[in-house]
Amino acid sequence: MPNQDFSNAKKLPPYIFGQINLLKQQARLHGEDIIDFGMGNPDQATPNPIVEKLIETVKNPATHRYSQSVGLPKLRKAIKDWYSRKYNVDLNEELEVVTCMGSKEGIAHLSLATLSPGDNVLVQSPTYPIHSYGVVIAGANLHSITLKDDTDKFLVDIEDAIKRSSLKPKMIIINFPSNPTTQYVSIEFFQKIVEIGKKYDIWIIHDLAYADIVYDGYKAPSILEVDGAKDIAVEFFTLSKSYNMPGWRVGFCCGNKELVQALIKIKSYLDYGTFTPIQVAAIKALNDCDNEVSEICSMYERRRDELCNGLNRIGWSVKKPLATMFVWAKIPEKYSKLGSLEFSKLLIEHANVAVSPGAGFGADGDDYVRFSLIENEHRTRQAIRGIKNFLSMEI
Ligand SMILES: Cc1ncc(COP(=O)(O)O)c(C=O)c1O
Structure with missing residues (x-):
């Protein structure tokens, strides 16, 4: 066997988002409709x-x-x-x-x-x-x-x-x-x-x-x-x-x-x-394309409002961001001991909602999950209903 001491690749930790992606795929294979706020990957067409x-x-x-x-x-x-x-x-x-x-x-x-x-x-x-x-x-x-x-x-x-x-x-x-x-x-x-x-x-x-x-x-x-x-x-x-x-x-x-x-x-x-x-x-x-940029920004603003207002309404207190296509949400008290990866897994399993665990951005992020605003307002409302049900469960 040739030498497998691939030192540069070894320096990189396992990709934490990979575990979430796997769970997402498995849930979808079982016919679940996963609402995906995971990756910061814009969903709309280029102008x-x-x-x-x-x-x-x-x-x-x-x-x-x-x-x-x-x-x-x-x-x-x-x-x-x-x-x-x-x-x-x-x-x-x-x-x-x-x-x-x-x-x-x-x-x-x-x-x-x-x-x-x-x-x-x-x-x-x-x-x-x-x-x-x-x-x-x-x-x-x-x-x-x-x-x-x-x-x-x-x-x-x-x-x-x-x-x-x-x-x-x-x-x-x-x-x-x-x-x-x-x-x-x-x-x-x-x-x-x-x-x-x-x-x-x-x-x-x-x-x-x-x-x-x-x-x-x-x-x-x-x-x-x-x-x-x-x-x-x-x-x-x-x-x-x-x-x-x-x-x-x-x-x-x-x-x-x-x-x-x-x-x-x-x-x-x-x-x-x-x-x-x-x-x-x-x-x-x-x-x-300055006008197109303004339209894209307005779209994210509407999604931000839908998501933040919805989460706050169901008792998950989040701050509305002044910028970016993300909502950085502190894990609700009840689940705070789990850490962001385990909490994200529960969200997929019980709310059909995928987010990015905060730990993927450094240990300092482990008390948070990140929502990317890549789902439309209708799907965002559906996600809020799923999260509301999950938060009311005894888990
Ligand atoms: C802060 C930040 N920098 C850079 C990038 C990468 O962007 P690009 O598509 O230009 O590689 C991203 C993508 O999410 C980002 O959030």
Whole structure:
């Protein structure tokens, strides 16, 4: 038998969502109608103008060749314009912009390009898994910093962790509005964290995946709006959520040119870029689809209201998020000792409802489950009825 010491794969823990997926499949095989709030996988169609642009472009055989890993020049220009229009941020599209095959790919490869074994990295927790596991795959030391509601305390904890480290951290990875916790911040938060990054010479990676999924008048800031942020920070964005394009695999990373160039370099060895027609359609999305983005956001808002009002009505007290496509729900008192995986299993078994166990986003998340707003309002009402029955059972 050849050597099976696959050390990089071994560093990754078993996928906790796999157990939930298995239960879901088994229940469906038995004819159960499982209402699925599990994955943050947008369920609606990509807006028509974007699809039409793809169809038009794919008919040109010249687009079937290898594309450009760094991104088509016109796409990088559209990204520059998007930042200028939305955030009044000026970018050099030659040096400070790179497109990615989805932001998950970009975040993982930025870690691989910039981190070495022995480097320390501070990562917000709970968080979207690639923020932590990109660091682990790169062989660096992951240092999770818990964030529970209080962003001022989080900043203090970050600074404490820096001061206490025998080896100064190289990088901080953050995500606001956050998946899974839905935590949001103001520009002052970014000013303070950039100040910390500059004081201690530490890179900051910010993931702005939910830039457009915001409610009740809240506007999610970009870290690049902070004066001088580009000296130490980059920001990732994805078209997956704002434009219902999760399967298309297109996102980008902008800001500090040393970090952007490191990502460009490693990607030039690893990929030939997102398929050209998809990049052309992404230009259409960024330039011309603001109205469609507003409609997508309104749809999530209606679902948020249906789910949160419903859960609160049946006695499961949850907070309405101001951003993201998630509801981060504390496990009801009666079940709190079970932990999030066991509680999620009960929800599938007794309420026909699938959610993501909070522990899948780090041990700090184990008191919570995450609902993704990927079921329509009618199905959400059906789920509430199932959960109501389950909560009234003696289990
Ligand atoms: C915070 C966050 N970042 C990145 C991603 C990945 O997005 P993409 O489809 O661009 O890889 C997700 C997807 O759920 C996410 O929630």
